[in-house]
Amino acid sequence: MRFIVATVCLLFFSCNESIISSRNKSDIPFSIVIHGGAGTILKENMTNELEKAYLNKLEEAIRVGYSLLENGASSQEAVEKSINIMEDSPLFNAGKGAVLNSNSEVELDASFMNGKTLDAGAISGASSIKNPISAAIAVMENSPHVMLSGKGADTFAAIQGLDSVPNSYFITERRLNALKKVKKYKTAYFFKNGLYENLNQLYGTVGCVALDKEGNISAGTSTGGMTNKKWNRIGDAPIIGAGTYANNKSCGVSATGWGEFFIRSVAAHDIANLVEYKKISIKDAARIVIHEKIAVLGGSGGVIAIDSKGNVAMEMNTKGMYRAHMDSKGNFSVKIYSDD
Amino acid sequence: MRFIVATVCLLFFSCNESIISSRNKSDIPFSIVIHGGAGTILKENMTNELEKAYLNKLEEAIRVGYSLLENGASSQEAVEKSINIMEDSPLFNAGKGAVLNSNSEVELDASFMNGKTLDAGAISGASSIKNPISAAIAVMENSPHVMLSGKGADTFAAIQGLDSVPNSYFITERRLNALKKVKKYKTAYFFKNGLYENLNQLYGTVGCVALDKEGNISAGTSTGGMTNKKWNRIGDAPIIGAGTYANNKSCGVSATGWGEFFIRSVAAHDIANLVEYKKISIKDAARIVIHEKIAVLGGSGGVIAIDSKGNVAMEMNTKGMYRAHMDSKGNFSVKIYSDD
Numbered sequence: 291m292r293f294i295v296a297t298v299c300l301l302f303f304s305c306n307e308s309i310i311s312s313r314n315k316s317d318i319p320f321s322i323v324i325h326g327g328a329g330t331i332l333k334e335n336m337t338n339e340l341e342k343a344y345l346n347k348l349e350e351a352i353r354v355g356y357s358l359l360e361n362g363a364s365s366q367e368a369v370e371k372s373i374n375i376m377e378d379s380p381l382f383n384a385g386k387g388a389v390l391n392s393n394s395e396v397e398l399d400a401s402f403m404n405g406k407t408l409d410a411g412a413i414s415g416a417s418s419i420k421n422p423i424s425a426a427i428a429v430m431e432n433s434p435h436v437m438l439s440g441k442g443a444d445t446f447a448a449i450q451g452l453d454s455v456p457n458s459y460f461i462t463e464r465r466l467n468a469l470k471k472v473k474k475y476k477t478a479y480f481f482k483n484g485l486y487e488n489l490n491q492l493y494g495t496v497g498c499v500a501l502d503k504e505g506n507i508s509a510g511t512s513t514g515g516m517t518n519k520k521w522n523r524i525g526d527a528p529i530i531g532a533g534t535y536a537n538n539k540s541c542g543v544s545a546t547g548w549g550e551f552f553i554r555s556v557a558a559h560d561i562a563n564l565v566e567y568k569k570i571s572i573k574d575a576a577r578i579v580i581h582e583k584i585a586v587l588g589g590s591g592g593v594i595a596i597d598s599k600g601n602v603a604m605e606m607n608t609k610g611m612y613r614a615h616m617d618s619k620g621n622f623s624v625k626i627y628s629d630d
Numbered sequence: 631m632r633f634i635v636a637t638v639c640l641l642f643f644s645c646n647e648s649i650i651s652s653r654n655k656s657d658i659p660f661s662i663v664i665h666g667g668a669g670t671i672l673k674e675n676m677t678n679e680l681e682k683a684y685l686n687k688l689e690e691a692i693r694v695g696y697s698l699l700e701n702g703a704s705s706q707e708a709v710e711k712s713i714n715i716m717e718d719s720p721l722f723n724a725g726k727g728a729v730l731n732s733n734s735e736v737e738l739d740a741s742f743m744n745g746k747t748l749d750a751g752a753i754s755g756a757s758s759i760k761n762p763i764s765a766a767i768a769v770m771e772n773s774p775h776v777m778l779s780g781k782g783a784d785t786f787a788a789i790q791g792l793d794s795v796p797n798s799y800f801i802t803e804r805r806l807n808a809l810k811k812v813k814k815y816k817t818a819y820f821f822k823n824g825l826y827e828n829l830n831q832l833y834g835t836v837g838c839v840a841l842d843k844e845g846n847i848s849a850g851t852s853t854g855g856m857t858n859k860k861w862n863r864i865g866d867a868p869i870i871g872a873g874t875y876a877n878n879k880s881c882g883v884s885a886t887g888w889g890e891f892f893i894r895s896v897a898a899h900d901i902a903n904l905v906e907y908k909k910i911s912i913k914d915a916a917r918i919v920i921h922e923k924i925a926v927l928g929g930s931g932g933v934i935a936i937d938s939k940g941n942v943a944m945e946m947n948t949k950g951m952y953r954a955h956m957d958s959k960g961n962f963s964v965k966i967y968s969d970d
Contacts, residue, residue, distance in 0.1 A: 553750065
């Protein structure tokens with residue numbers, strides 16, 4: 291008799307728990323947002339074909355991540371796979387097609403953060419890792435460290451069995467031309483606002499933030515940094531707190547733009563702290579950091595963010611930011627210009 | 631007549647302003663705090679001679695910075711010169727006497743932030759810069775970037791005319807022995823708590839935070855990272871937001887400890903945001919981050935901090951932290967153990 295009661299109770303509680311758990315899960319709106327870089331992106335400088343190529347690739351990248359989330363995958367997996375699509379496309383400044391440093395080489399930076407565990411991984415100055423975001427995740431999962439750099443990052447990724455490619459794989463005609471243009475001017479271009487404004491391919495990044503059905507947030511960022519960068523410069527993309535941050539208590543953030551200003555502003559973490567400590571919305575937090583902090587210092591760029599309730603922010607102080615958003619409530623958008 | 635009135639008014643307001651300004655200045659308590667690393671520092675493992683050597687060197691370093699502040703120097707200069715003293719001493723894990731990586735080489739990280747301008751500079755993985763904190767300041771002042779790494783950092787520092795030394799200059803018998811001990815154990819030592827607790831020379835950092843007579847805060851951190859670090863690992867010391875942060879609106883912070891946890895916690899910036907956004911005291915903010923955040927993740931270490939009113943925090947979750955504090959109110963302390 292005791293056995294039967296126990297079995298019935300067990301069945302009841304199991305069913306009950308699964309009903310509650312499935313109800314809770316369906317209450318959580320899963321969501322994904324990506325960016326492909328911010329900058330002086332003007333419609334008059336864009337051909338119809340190029341515009342279409344960007345929109346198609348952004349849609350492909352966000353649909354890959356969304357489909358994973360829909361099928362119950364973790365936000366970590368969605369972030370990795372969406373970013374991989376953009377890294378493999380020569381359109382964006384990450385992986386293949388990344389910008390060139392002053393020695394005409396590609397040096398890649400990336401970071402990833404898991405908002406549930408606060409685990410994080412990053413690589414900087416890598417020269418042979420095909421998909422830097424996957425290497426950042428491998429650093430997080432399989433090394434005692436959070437951040438590896440230079441040859442060490444390349445070696446670690448190779449040991450992990452990640453795809454290794456010669457540096458020439460990353461280099462495109464378009465980025466070689468951009469470097470030539472910058473080099474024509476003898477002084478460092480970024481001290482000259484006028485010049486800076488005229489060159490729209492100097493920086494850029496790709497990034498993704500996702501909230502999965504379990505309510506876990508992840509964020510990742512991957513980039514080649516800034517055209518003509520020198521002395522093994524590290525930008526904000528591989529810096530946890532600057533270019534990438536995720537915390538289930540507040541939000542996930544990925545930034546793109548003039549990295550130096552995002553480092554000085556600890557931009558991604560500042561947005562998360564405004565949400566957590568000041569109890570303001572993610573849209574307001576992103577607006578404050580991008581327009582009232584970074585722009586005031588003289589910096590330009592944008593961010594994408596998702597909070598623990600699935601609310602999304604896509605904020606920029608530039609003329610455009612390649613971006614897309616998709617969620618379980620049926621929202622879907624792919625945009626380029628700031629006034630889109 | 632109008633001219634005379636105007637002149638008198640001008641004289642009156644000028645004097646008045648200078649009285650107000652000098653009154654304001656004397657009201658601002660200038661202050662300086664340094665650390666020489668946190669860890670399992672136990673009295674029973676320390677000789678009287680070594681203890682005295684640490685106390686003397688800490689006192690020398692803080693007196694150099696204090697004296698500069700007293701004579702009207704900027705907090706930036708005080709931070710740099712105090713840290714230089716500790717970098718040049720083989721007692722601390724920074725500059726000469728830094729810990730060794732898995733290849734028996736020294737790789738140096740440092741960062742600096744100016745709380746008035748929010749300017750910042752950092753270097754990581756340098757192998758020939760005698761005084762890394764001075765190179766971090768040079769990156770801030772004389773490069774378009776915030777963070778340089780590896781050979782690029784070494785090259786930039788040499789171009790700047792900073793002292794360059796062979797890597798052997800940094801290497802000491804004590805650190806070679808510590809590396810041998812760690813290497814005896816085949817698995818990564820930091821996964822084994824028991825082992826980790828028994829080795830007190832695995833990490834460490836030096837740092838300084840100062841508030842000058844103008845009310846400006848600066849913070850800097852310099853380190854060799856962790857013994858046996860691999861793959862060009864970057865720790866928290868050169869990461870703005872993690873190991874170093876300064877903002878006149880809140881406070882300046884320098885961290886020391888198990889860097890990976892300080893990166894994941896964006897520790898220095900979190901303390902500043904708790905002060906600015908939650909309006910809590912610097913002591914409470916440091917306590918929350920060190921004991922309720924970093925310790926909960928499994929991390930160990932400590933921080934020093936000064937807020938815009940000159941209040942100081944020196945917080946650790948380890949058995950000790952080499953530290954000293956001195957201010958214009960007559961406070962003076964040099965301490966080693968957590969229960970000092």
